Amino acid sequence: MNRCRVAITGLGLVSPFGNSLADFFQRLLNGESAVRLLRLDDPPRALAIPFVSCPGFAAETVLGKALAGTMDRFAQLGTAAAFAAWDDAGLGRRPGAENRERWGVTWGTALGGTLAYEKGYRELWQKGRERISPLSVILGMNNAANAHISIQLALGGVSMSYTVACASSSIAIGEAFRRVRSGEAPIMLTGGSDVPQAYGVARAWEALRVLASGDETTSATACRPFSADRSGLVLGEGGAALVLEDWEHATARGARIHGEMLGYGTTCDHAHLVRPEVDGQMRALRATLVDAALNPDDVDYINAHGTATVEGDPVEVDAIRAIFGSGRKKPALSGTKSMHGHLLGAAGAMEAIVTILALREQALPPTAHLDRIDPACAGVDHVTSARCGGSLRTALSNSFAFGGSNAVLAFRTAASG
Amino acid sequence: MDSLSLIREFLQGRLGVEPEKIVPGAFLDELGVDSLMVLELMFEFEDRFGVTLAKDLKTPRTIGEMASLMDRLRSEEQS
Numbered sequence A: 001m002n003r004c005r006v007a008i009t010g011l012g013l014v015s016p017f018g019n020s021l022a023d024f025f026q027r028l029l030n031g032e033s034a035v036r037l038l039r040l041d042d043p044p045r046a047l048a049i050p051f052v053s054c055p056g057f058a059a060e061t062v063l064g065k066a067l068a069g070t071m072d073r074f075a076q077l078g079t080a081a082a083f084a085a086w087d088d089a090g091l092g093r094r095p096g097a098e099n100r101e102r103w104g105v106t107w108g109t110a111l112g113g114t115l116a117y118e119k120g121y122r123e124l125w126q127k128g129r130e131r132i133s134p135l136s137v138i139l140g141m142n143n144a145a146n147a148h149i150s151i152q153l154a155l156g157g158v159s160m161s162y163t164v165a166c167a168s169s170s171i172a173i174g175e176a177f178r179r180v181r182s183g184e185a186p187i188m189l190t191g192g193s194d195v196p197q198a199y200g201v202a203r204a205w206e207a208l209r210v211l212a213s214g215d216e217t218t219s220a221t222a223c224r225p226f227s228a229d230r231s232g233l234v235l236g237e238g239g240a241a242l243v244l245e246d247w248e249h250a251t252a253r254g255a256r257i258h259g260e261m262l263g264y265g266t267t268c269d270h271a272h273l274v275r276p277e278v279d280g281q282m283r284a285l286r287a288t289l290v291d292a293a294l295n296p297d298d299v300d301y302i303n304a305h306g307t308a309t310v311e312g313d314p315v316e317v318d319a320i321r322a323i324f325g326s327g328r329k330k331p332a333l334s335g336t337k338s339m340h341g342h343l344l345g346a347a348g349a350m351e352a353i354v355t356i357l358a359l360r361e362q363a364l365p366p367t368a369h370l371d372r373i374d375p376a377c378a379g380v381d382h383v384t385s386a387r388c389g390g391s392l393r394t395a396l397s398n399s400f401a402f403g404g405s406n407a408v409l410a411f412r413t414a415a416s417g
Numbered sequence B: 001m002d003s004l005s006l007i008r009e010f011l012q013g014r015l016g017v018e019p020e021k022i023v024p025g026a027f028l029d030e031l032g033v034d035s036l037m038v039l040e041l042m043f044e045f046e047d048r049f050g051v052t053l054a055k056d057l058k059t060p061r062t063i064g065e066m067a068s069l070m071d072r073l074r075s076e077e078q079s
Helices: A021-029 A059-063 A073-088 A114-126 A136-140 A144-153 A168-181 A199-207 A247-252 A278-291 A312-324 A344-361 B003-015 B035-049 B063-078
Strands: A006-014 A036-040 A047-051 A104-108 A159-162 A187-194 A238-246 A259-268 A301-303 A332-334 A394-400 A405-413
Touching: A006 A021, A006 A073, A006 A168, A006 A187, A006 A247, A006 A344, A021 A344, A047 A199, A059 A073, A073 A114, A073 A144, A073 A187, A073 A238, A073 A344, A104 A144, A104 A168, A104 A344, A114 A136, A114 A199, A136 A144, A144 A159, A144 A187, A159 A168, A168 A187, A168 A238, A168 A259, A168 A344, A168 A394, A168 A405, A187 A344, A238 A247, A238 A344, A259 A278, A259 A344, A278 A312, A278 A394, A278 A405, A301 A344, A312 A394, A344 A394, A344 A405, B003 B035, B003 B063, B035 B063
Parallel strands: A104 A159, A104 A187, A301 A332, A301 A394
Antiparallel strands: A006 A238, A006 A259, A036 A047, A187 A238, A259 A405, A394 A405
16 A cells, blocks of 8 residues: 655644744753733632733734634634644745645534533523523534634535543544545645633532643643543643645755654543543554554654653653563653643544654653652653654654543654665 | 624624725625525624514625615615
């Protein structure tokens, strides 16, 4: 079977640190946390949780007033990230002579337009109104982001959204990768976005008892993956996008190549809705290595799912130990959610970008606040402070979701092929 | 507030259209008003003036047609 090599030619994000890739990555290398205490003074009861926001994002400035007004915030963040990746790839917003009928979009979102729905519920049930905005459906629908992106960039191939909890955008990226590798699409724009600060959504996560606690002074260090004193995850908003392109197509048009995507594996634990299983994660890691034609010893770095929940982190470390522990070297491991938070449906895409930048810049961001490793999470090569230099060639990015869906992505440096 | 002023206020806030461009002869599509925005504007109109528009209303093409439609519905409601 003929397989195309898959180049990564565009990266874009809307992050708590802004939209500059260089600044975003440098702040991660510095171990800087974007987590702050979020106060929602909405009735019926004020809520204060450690959270990661994108306060610098001005939707109307980036997208224009008319377009921004037809989007929920998740689609605004997503479209802005997609535009940034598209520009980064050197592609025009409107088509030139090229035919874009096979170019497509796959997008991950766990929540969709929950802010729009919540606004509608408040109108109906809190204010006693009998009707809500006529835009509620198109603001709230889960495929709004990919639909807007396809329309704005005139992409006539697939336009699909993937809702797979915390693995949404990793799976979206994996599915885009398969379309490029198979030759079905020469270019795919992929990624994810989510906005979990709707009052009802935040309350739902709180009720699940998996959120880290924190106040004005402790929120910045509240997310502590693999740490003995971890207390849970920190939700965050954001958007991240990648342009995946047939290698020959990319080189023919003289595109700058950030790196290469090598493989993708996805499995289901088929065991429990929220309790992860080592076996399912091991199968996802193994499937990715096979798909990427890699041996465990080839892997230099893993960007962990690492949410900092009490149950989740040791299971991920067990799976990594089982796959990589018997080799001659252990891959370095870091959980960058400690700094940029858990972006739910955007998490996989944001962390894929971190992984690609780590390979490109030959520098590994740390797991922040990892002063005391939980013995249950020991036995792997934890990156506790930035490591620069070395010879990184290949890396993985893990996403393990509620529902038992697992996805692992494999990348390598552009120069390694 | 008259209907034209409501249309001006809505289009300025929603699209950033300069008020002097919102004149009776201006075509809605040339101002960037699509069918979804017409729905939003109708919704706003119903809210402000307490009227209910029929579902099978013919979509106006110009600012003037829209203002006339609104004026007529308001006067029917009042009588």
